[in-house]
């Protein structure tokens with residue numbers, strides 16, 4: 001079993017609210033067919049701008065949840081077009097802060113040949129509500145479900161020493177310890193690349209390999225799901 005996160009940068013345009021980038025999910029989904037996986041989609045331009053504008057006010061929470069539901073429907077439909085049938089599972093129903101309180105819906109979906117689909121969300125906490133990133137959901141589900149590997153799919157092909165495309169930026173092949181890198185695709189309230197590196201290292205410390213790949217790199221994802229190590233992605237090593 002694998003955990004695959006479709007990053008918000010890969011499936012939306014994070015510089016423009018409500019901009020779904022069609023075709024990315026269906027392109028990569030064929031690699032998942034017949035291989036059990038828990039899927040997570042990032043919130044991208046369907047939640048980060050809302051949280052930034054309204055905060056976690058009742059209005060902000062309602063708007064953000066509505067936008068996320070819309071994004072989840074696009075993802076489910078595109079997966080289904082590619083023959084990958086997802087069961088949406090609302091993180092706010094099964095997480096308390098960053099703790100999963102009910103794993104049965106995820107396990108049941110896997111046992112029935114479906115792909116559980118979660119997403120970065122607003123979840124209940126001891127005081128009110130908090131934002132949980134899909135990256136943190138990947139970490140918490142890794143602890144609970146022990147997948148073979150975790151894959152973060154982005155609109156770029158790995159983690160770079162500086163924002164990709166800027167002079168001198170080079171791709172990092174292996175992340176073995178914390179590195180000081182900032183960056184995101186656009187409006188972001190969950191820590192961008194810095195968060196993704198911290199989560200990757202925490203997963204790797206559990207003995208589970210982590211890959212950061214482009215959502216357009218079908219060959220790499222196929223290799224990972226066959227238990228191999230692609231050269232074209234950044235890896236965080238146990």
Ligand SMILES: Nc1ncnc2c1ncn2[C@@H]1O[C@H](COP(=O)(O)OP(=O)(O)OP(=O)(O)O)[C@@H](O)[C@H]1O
Nearest residue numbers: 007008009042043044159160162163183184185192
């Ligand atoms: N040093 C860097 N290495 C890799 N990507 C970077 C870097 N700096 C900036 N970026 C940008 O960060 C984006 C990926 O980070 P981001 O936090 O947006 O991830 P995501 O998981 O795709 O989004 P979301 O949090 O919405 O799910 C890419 O679009 C990339 O262009």
Ligand SMILES: C=C(C)CCOP(=O)(O)O
Nearest residue numbers: 042043120121133134190
């Ligand atoms: C902004 C919200 C509500 C969730 C963020 O999740 P992410 O896009 O996976 O970081």
